[in-house]
Amino acid sequence: MKLSFLDPLYAVEGPVAxxxxxxxxxxxxxxxxxxxxxxxxxxxxxxEGADRATLSALGDAVGADREVDGPHGQALFAADGRLLLAQVLPRPPARDTARYSRLPDVMPLVMQLAPDIPYLVVVITREGLTGADGAAPLEADSIVVTLQGGRWPASTVAPEPVSSFALPAAQWQQGAARVTATAEQAVRDNGSEVIVVWAQQGDAWPKGVFVNRLPPELQRRVVTVEGEEPPRAAPGRSLLEQDLANLLDNRLGDRDRTLFDRYLAQRSRHGDSSEGMAAVVRALQRGQVQALLVNDQPGLSSARLWTGPEPTHIALSEEELKAFGVPSVAQGPADSLLIRAAARTDAELVVVPHEELALKDGIGALLRYTTPAP
Structure with a gap:
C-alpha cells in the first residue's frame, strides 16, 4: 500500500491531534x-495542550459521515486550526482514542485500509416488464447491468458512483459489447485485480455473454457469485459488501504479494538484516526500505523509539541518535515513528496476516539494497 496519502500529516510543524x-x-x-x-x-x-482552533476544526468534522449506514468509524487529524485528513473507517475502531502529539497516530488508520485491493463489481439481473395490471408479465424483458469500482476495504464506506445499463434481452448478444467496453475502461482506470460478477441463480446466460465478451486477460480475473434477489447497497456503502469481504479479507493484493515474495527470498539469504525491530530501524536510518511489513496484529503501540527532527532520525536509544550528531531527540511511540520514516522515504506498507507469516517483533523490511556484512 502506498503511503503518500499521509503526506499532509507530515507537512506541518508542531503537534497533530x-x-x-x-x-x-x-x-x-x-x-x-x-x-x-x-x-x-x-x-x-x-x-494535552490542543488549541481551540484545532479542536473546533475536529468538532466540525465529527459525525460528517452521517449518511453512512451500519458499523463504521472516523479517523480525524488536525493541526494549527486546520483539518488535515478525514477518513471514514470501514470498521469502528477497537476503542475511541485521542492524542495530541508531535507525530500523528496513523497505525490504526493504515491497518484498517489494508489490503487496499482495487476491484470492479458487476451486477447482472434480468427484469421482466409487467402489464398494466402489474401482474401478467409481457414477453419482453431487460438485462440490467450495474458497475461499481472501488478499493477494498476503504470503499466499503466510501463507495464510488455506479454505471448502469439496461438493454432488451433480445439485444443483449449485440449490446453487451458496449457494457464490456465500459468495464474494460473501469479496470484500466483503477487497476482492478478482481472482477466480481453477481448473477441470478438459474440464469447463467446473461452472465456468460458478458464474461465471454471480455478479453482473456480480464476473464481470468472474474469471480462469480450468485443469489436469488438482486443486491441492494445500504446507504453510503458499497455493492456486494459481504461477498467482497469473503473474497478479499486476509488476502494480499497483487503488488503486496510481489513485495512479500521478494521479502521471503531476501529473508532466506539475509534474515538478520530483514526482520525484527533492530534490523528495521537500521534500514530506515539509511533510507534503505522499499516496503515495511507488519503483522495484522503488530503490537507495536506499546514499544518506544527515539527520534529527531528528520524521519530517518530513528533509533533504539538516545545515545545512538546523539552519536549520529542529532541535536534534539525525544522518545515516541514506535508505530508512529516507523510509519513516518517509511512514508517520508517512499517505502510502501504491506500488512501480512499473522497466520501467513509471524514476523519477529511483528515487523520486517524489504530492502532496496543489501549491505555487505562487516
Missing part, C-alpha cells in the same frame, strides 16, 4: 452517543 471515534448510527440516538464520544476525546486533547 489524532482522533479515532466509533460513529456507527445503528443504535438508538446515535447523535447523542457520538457527541459524548467526541466530548471525551475533546477533553483529553485539551488536557
Amino acid at each position: 489524532s482522533v479515532f471515534l466509533d460513529t456507527s448510527r445503528d443504535i438508538d440516538d446515535p447523535d447523542r452517543a457520538i457527541e459524548l464520544r467526541w466530548r471525551h476525546a475533546r477533553d483529553k486533547l485539551a488536557a
